[in-house]
Amino acid sequence: MTTLFSALPIDIALSVIAYWLLLGLIGLLLQNSRIISQWIFPAGALGALILAVGAVSSLGGAVNTAVLPLGLPDLPFHLRLDSLSAFFLLLLGAAGIGISVYSAGYFRNMEGNTLGLLCFEYHVFLAAMALVFMADDAYLFMVAWETMALSSYFLVTTDHSVPEIRRAGFLYLLVAHVGAIAILMCFGVMQGGHGDYTFAAMRHAHLAPFWASATFLLALFGFGAKAGILPLHIWLPEAHPAAPSPVSALMSGIMLKTAIYGILRVTFDLLGMQLWWWGALALTLGLVTALFGVIFAAVQTDMKRLLAYSSIENIGIILVGIGLAIIFHSFHKDALAALALTATLYHALNHAFMKGLLFLGTGSVLHATGERNLGKLGGLIHRMPKLALLVLVGVLAIAGLPPLNGFVSEWLLLQAFLLSPGLPHPYLNMLIPITAAALALAAALAGYVMVKFYGVIFLGQPREDKPGEQVHDIGIMERIGLTWLALGCILLGVFPVFFILHIDYVTQMLVGQTLGSTAAQTGWMWLTPIQPERASYNPLILFLIIIIGVIFTMQVVKKFYHGRLSRGPAWDCGFPEQTSRMQDTAEGFGQPIRQIFELFFGITREVPSPFDKKPHYHGETRDLLWDWCYVPIARITETLSALIGKLQHGRIHVYLLYSFVTLLALLAFIR
Amino acid sequence: MEIFWILAIPLIGGLLLALFGCQRFAPELNSTMSFGTFLASAFLTVRVITDGPMTALNEQFFVDSFNVFLVALTAFVAFTTSLFSRPYMRIEQHHGKLTINMLRLYHSMYQLFTFTMLLALLTNNLGIMWVAMEAATLTTVLLVSLYRTPASLEAAWKYFILCGVGIAQALFGTILLYFAAEKVLGAGGTALLWTHLDAVKTQLEPTVLSLAFVFLLVGYGTKVGLAPLHNWLPDAHAEGPTPVSAVLSGLLLNVALYAVVRSKVLVDGALGSHFAGSLMMGFGLLSVVMAAFFLSRQKDVKRMFAYSSIEHMGLMTFAFGMGGAVATFAGMLHMTVHSLTKSAIFFAVGHATQKSGTQLMENIRGLIKTNPTIGWGLAIGSLAILGMPPFGVFASEFLIITTAMHTYPWTTPFLLIALGVAFAAIFSRVQTMVFGETNSPRLPHPPALVPVFVHLALVLLLGLYIPPYLADWYRQAAALIG
Amino acid sequence: MANFSGQLINLFAALLLLIAFAMLSQRRVLSLINLFALQGLVLSVSTMIVANSSSQHHLYYSAGLTLILKVIILPWILHRLIRKLNIKWDVETLFNIPTTMLVGIALVVFAFNLAAPISQMAGTITKGTLGIAMASVLLSFLMMITRSKAVPQVIGFLAMENGLFFAATSATYGMPMVVELGIALDVLVGMFILGIFFFQIRETFDSLDLKHMEKLKED
């Protein structure tokens, strides 16, 4: 690739950023919905493609740096493109292509001036994310980070006439801002008092363990707020559904990964040390997050909220991987750390594709039916077969089923767990099997969630008498975008070694070990993280066998079977009044989960009595953390501000008294 | 010479407008005079850039890198505010809230206020600085009560009494300072000249100076709006005309803080300790935290942004109190961007309240729909003041917080809480004001929103790129302040 | 001579303090104004003595300025005001006077303590009086806190200015002339503005009682 471009990869990346900003501006000024959707969004996708190609070419290449004459006087913008950045840029570019192409179709009917603004915010959002990955000093990082938050906030509140959306946007930006301050403080610790905010200086600063731990905790808090780690996840299920679907896809698929990037950057690159308990903390938090996310996803009735909770789950899984990597690295088991890290990064990449795919899928459903409530959908596979097929790929992938991509990363992660024994710490050795079990539980629940998601939306019969006739399948642009992402899911699932070889550059950089060399030792098809005898997985052959098995069976059956087939009504079990309303709703499908994990939810239910004339059922599951964590905080703030408010008493005498007392107190103080 | 013009133009302007303030062209004259002041200050700036610090008129005036940027900033914000006030006051007059005589008073006092601000900044004599600060109160107090409503009278009364009493303490501090200086410099004119004081600051008597600083801090701190001396500030901001709120927040508070910082330099020099700095940090932190909690219970939009000013003044005081090259740099940068941003916000808020006919935030809705420029101005301005990059406020907050994290880590949790609470408080309300649906009538005169966007563009620029000469001033000034 | 004038000054300083206490406990507005004028007179005379004994000629100007401003103009304005505002015989209820007095005495002790180390450094013949000056400033402050009507509060404010002026003379033989002039101008203009205010307040609230002006608060 490098021969194709004489420019350095970092220049390519920078020009893509500039190009995106330019596109955004053009869109803002043009305000012509036809041009924007037909030209600018595809042009943005082209930028993403170039970025992805540039990122791939720079993986493992020399570290590029650049300095822009912007920023603070002593701190111009430093940029750096190393393998870690390149990997995440690749993630951004690769998933961005699909989402941008899809957007071209999705937004085509939008009003011109709103679309112009949206186009601007969208491309600024993309550019800011790219800058986050490339920033090499604290200031640029923060600027890019908050620009990202801000642009996505405005994207979330695109439809700001709805009060819930405004509320969601506010909550999102608030949590993001508090997180950003924490990140800022984390950089404040790392700068070491020299006023040198470049990452290069931070790499060389040696912090005492206490301060290093403080840095890590601050980073975990700050980035966790963006990633949606418990208990800072609160904004996520609000903001993601509120945004237009391509934006949800960007936020969930890519933006959450910026937080993962941040944690990795700070922990493995900037801090020169790791303590094992950081890893244990991350592991625990990750597991709790994963379980929480998936359990809540199972009881959702809004399809985008369901996906948002699923994102929380996946972030939890990624965090588990990071935690494991930290633990291994702190005990100098670098090969294992590389394994865990590879799983983490792989899952991050996977999630970008599958969650992007699913969010875009819900976008198309929303577009076609105007309905987000799962309980009112159903049977769309007949009206939107192409969409149904593409979404099925995403569903199978995110449920962690072989031979798709979600399984690969989960497989790697479980392998990392299995190899953990032998750590010089008895408690950790005990902890890790339990966490592995919990992770397995979360992965299995994800299957439940996805069956619910897919089954309720696409299968069965329409639950409400929706005007079904106008529902038509997705357009060409949407189809291209979705196909790209679905293809990504399949390729990532079937050719893992090929991708792991690229991830190796990152693990080499972060922990000094790679997986690919061992992973590929028995040929590029075989994924063998340690030794072939210990564990091996060959998704390609698995994929082929399943296909061959299916075809073979079909052929045999065809050969020996007469092939007569007739259509009839569904069997009514002797109960003639079967209607489509008797299917499980989303709520009904989630009922077992609600029953089993009742402790986790705040459930309010109105159940009709048998004698009700108009029986009405209403159920609501609430996030108890909201009640336990955020409501008290809000109440404390309110109480405090009420107390402080009393100081502003209105009487001038009291004010004079304040001055007087202040003066006297100070005078007494200096005596 | 530039100094002369800088001071003469607003003074003459004040007199002229006192005579011709009833004429139709008064607002334009006001803007012209402000523009003249701005031009003169620009020339002065150029001169200082080329020639370095200077004194004038028998050392009674002096310009160094610290005050020159404040002079330029003051003249600039005064100019843009006069541009804003032109349509604003016409609309107020149209709404029947103001008579022509009130407008005359307003325009005349506006110029005189500019004069006192610039005098306070340019004078080398700490006594004159006090006089100018007091005069600043006097010129604005009638502006606060311009509408003659009960609330505005009450606000003006509180403003006058509290600031008057406060500034009286500052006079006591000045006397004590003079008392200490007299020993070293001898009685007479030079003992209050800052340049002289600065030269001999290590020889000044520490006990006297620490005593003096307490009085000075309480005195000028009242004007800065440091908690718990801030009580006049929200009332005065909320009840006065919006251009006055803009200049109070954008200029007066800055100048008062300037006075505190000048005193701090002397005191810390004399004591050879961090006594003054610690006091300032304490007050700053207290102001930030208290303002944040006050913010979360506001209903009136101007009052809310007044509390936000307290918060930011607290942050600056904190930064100057920390001292050191980075923090002082950040403090000055914050002064600049806060003035620009806060006045821009007040401009937008002014038109927004005129549009909806109320200052109650719950009744202001959907600005982006009905008047996109006001709405976006308010939204972007609020985000900028809340420390969202890439705006300049973030740059200074970045430096302040990271430095504090390293030097005084125990302070940062307070800052974190305060900034978080302030963000929640302001943004939740701004959001409902700018978003949503509404049907409010059109304004009788086209609003002047160019200043809003000019300010915000400057703030954006300062967040992304600080011109080298500006950075040099800041650095020199930081070296000066220490 | 110096000794005698020093004693004289101490006497006047004591007088000043006494007047400050008297103002603290005075209920009637008219008497307050008279007391204020008296305080100005004492101030002016003591300044003149200082000028005489220390042969600082510019102090004569200050003394003259004080005489004109604080003994003649300001009381005259205040008299006119209360006549026009028809509050000449106004009596206000004060916060428990004995308590206020006790607090005042504590303040005096505090101020003396505070000023003691500094007074030792003063090279002026009036060095003992710095504590008194500070005490009278603080007493005026206290007076402002305890007053519930606008005019007495303003008188308290002016009395504070007197204390400050006395501090300037006693500690340093007065500030530079240009500053003195500026201060005087400020006080004068301030008084005018306050006068305007009184009328506006009365017009709006029908009274000069400060309890009407407690609407702006956090609720």
Added chain:
Amino acid sequence: MNYSGILLQLFQDTLVVLIAPLLLGWVNQCRAWLQNRSGAGVLQPYRNLVKLFHKDAVLAHNASPLFRFTPYILFACMWLAASLVPVIATDLPLSPVVDVIALVGIFALARVFISLAAMDIGTSFGTLGARREMLVGFLAEPALLMVFFTAATISQSTSLVTIVEALAHKQFVIYPSLAFAAAAFVMVLLAENARIPVDNPSTHLELTMIHEAMILEYSARHLALIEWASALKLLAYTTIGFALFMPWGIAEVGNWRFVPLALAALFAKLLVAGAGLALLETVSAKMRIFRVPEFMGTAFLLAVLGLLIHFLLGSN
């Protein structure tokens, strides 16, 4: 990769497909005997399959392609699973394709597809079955994984072949952890194969059925494939159980002569296991669906305990 291996693989593929219904028949026959019935004979499942293959298929009006496709996927997955387990020899070239984790994944894939297909028609029974199936599945899957993990930590490998080799050829040691794991595995096996006490394969009693509710809409060849796949699944589970807990008698690499012996051992083990399964089913009662999570939770707990015990007592 050698010819003997490929041959062996093909042999096993054929073998499992053919004997899967037999195992089912044997279990049913044993059950009948235990219940004092004469039973339909061990070949009854074959007859059923033939019968179904001869029927005309009837599809519901709104069946989607997914519905028609699922039986084949199900069958392919189960066949694959059964043929990957070292049944008679460890010299299987396909075995490294999939380790135990992936095996769990394949079961999950099949489960997801059948559940989706059940929801496709949109009857209340279908969704009911799908929901219950997923409920059982999400509890069984981690338990199964934990069972595998116990074996994997003992043998330091997740590859079934290596596990078998390690367990079969180490000197005989009693692993308490494996005992726990075995108990958990039996519970998972019962649940996953729709056996009493979790489900009853021979009832269409509406309120209790799980598996049968899902396949209510299938008929003829589709139903036949599903039934066959279920039989394969039972066989796969049983042989996995053998591999983990009774790995004796499985031929090693390149040991051709051992194959007949291994075959004999397999049949013996199947006879015993089938009878045991029938016994278990006979002595236990079908439980309420709400009790199933407790049952599965116990399995999960046992499996985790097994793993913990392994770490507590130290590996040897």
